[in-house]
Amino acid sequence: MRDLRLAVNGEDRRYLVVTPDGVTGPAPVVVALHGAAQTPESFRAYFGLDAAAAAHGLVAVYPEGEGRVWNDGRPAAMRLKMMLRPGDDVAFLVALARRLAEDGIADPARIYLTGISNGGFMVQRMACEHAELFAAYSSIMATAPANYREECKPDRPIPIQFIHGTADSVIAYAGFWTPVGATLSAPESARLFARINGCGASTQRALPDLDQTDGTTAVQRRWEACRDGAAVELISIDLGGHQPPARVDTKPDLATPFLGLRSRDIDSGEEVWRFMSAFGGAGSPQAGAGAVPLPPPSPLRGNRAGAVVRPAAAVDQRGISTQ
Template sequence: MRLACFARLSGISRFCVVVMALLLAPALLGPLGGAQAQQRSITFDGARRDYILHVPKNAPAGPKPLVIALHGALQPASIMQRYLDLDAVADREGFVVAYPKGINLIWNDGRASVAGFLPILDARDDAGFVMAVRDRLIEEGLADPGRAYLMGFSNGGFLTAFVACRHADAFAAFATMMMTVPVGYAETCRPSRPVPILMMNGTYDPIVPMFGRPTPGARLMSARESAELFARLDGCASSQVSQMPSARLFRFDSCAGGAAVAYYEIAGGHQPPAQSVDAGDAFAALLLGPRRSGLDAPNEIWSFFKRYGTPAGPAPAAEDLRVAGVPAATEPMSLRPGTPRAAAALASVPLPTASPLRRKSASAE
């Protein structure tokens, strides 16, 4: 397998091998899964791009919520799929999961390099590829455009934040794990709407330190500053702090448009928390820091996601709105699903319904 980090400097190459081994260990030592996984491809920007699709067991026909999950640097999408165990939540809750694959296992997240030593060798549009996967699943009738969500781990988390800043309307909510935003985002991040976002960071993370780092290619904010940036952009009130198993939760509510920012300060390393940990997690902890149990990342993220978005469908009838307490004189166009006035009337989260985005051509293979 061709990796950019093997191109030069044998010492760095050896370090890359160690990092990859530790990233793979939890899944290789864990149970096999993904019986519903489909290997898929699309052509985007003239190149074949791959992703894994998981459709929930016994899912009813029709569009379903979609979660797109982005792997970390040097971490294959299939390993991310098994390591995170998001599919089990999808089977229980009835949403579709797509795991796109980065070229050479790296995402172009807007920085000049990943982790300071993995250069982005070509300016590929990975944000566009992620949204093309979303659009393809919407066109096939599998995904509901009003309930599409984006999450990512490490390098995938950086790309998630990049998309949130530049293409906020493409997804109803976002989540990042083990990512802090570049300092330049204080000036360049201008979402088109308030962004609901959940963020998780480890207090003992040696890869993406929670206190920030002057990483070559992008100087990083601290984890707390990253959360506060999105809270300011969303017009949120000050945070409320609560204690959870192995974590503190800083929650910024009363944000514009019904958004919220949730920041989890995990007493762990560069690994998302899980319901339980095993020998593979302990092996990975040698370099990545400990993985904590008792707080399950995919369950927490889905609980946050499902508060946002509106099922795509026709505007409610005037009679239904009057039952909900909306004055009859209200203009119909202002009451389509996802608009703030309709959300208030129907007691749902007031986020705009995302629509399929027409971008660079992408075709299925």
């Protein structure tokens, strides 16, 4: 495990790179975004991705959000961002993908993005704004912001997976509405991306109940026959709480006993890689990911050391509301 830094638009950003024994680059890389208030270390111990990385020859990368949060695409008031320091997270993740390819860690055609909760919302923002950057996406415990019905206009079809518990009390499976913004339900979120991708009809199947003591079961719904070979998938965890499923040993994170049931019928790392591994490779549009231009600094950041401040009118602020 290496603890690395990357300077982006005047910010000193941090990320962990975990390379299993015997894996040499350029290799497939899964970039995993933590939930709000987590550190890369606590998220790594809790999520369980390392086991899947070792089993399948992947590199796992754990970036850190500025202030341990991500500047995702929901309205600011829904993310408590008015009280928290915003980061130039889109620019950071673009620069991170570029650096991983330049350093020979990542095969640029096989860089993938997953995340949970606040990190899952950030995954969707990147899918909408930088569809060309990652070969596939997985959003766990996060539904689509309602504003994405008008604002999400990716440059290509997006292979994307959703995993969500029906009893999630933090990010409701059925979606929620506030005067300052709303989120879609988990099924509506998947259907939104299926429409964006021009997919055909969905199919559904119950997944094996491998642990009958965990109080949960799982159902997979999948949309295929999408443009350019993309796919959309929703795994619904019946009675699952605000926790990513795991069948491997993990360390409990802060407040996890209060977040509801954690499914042991499926494993997040294994399911994420099963979905993602079908995308990318030679000839993929992600082969040029290292050349993606770095977005300009957010005008909301102020003039920090090393930052280049652009006039607000010159910057696309979609998804970046007043913080």
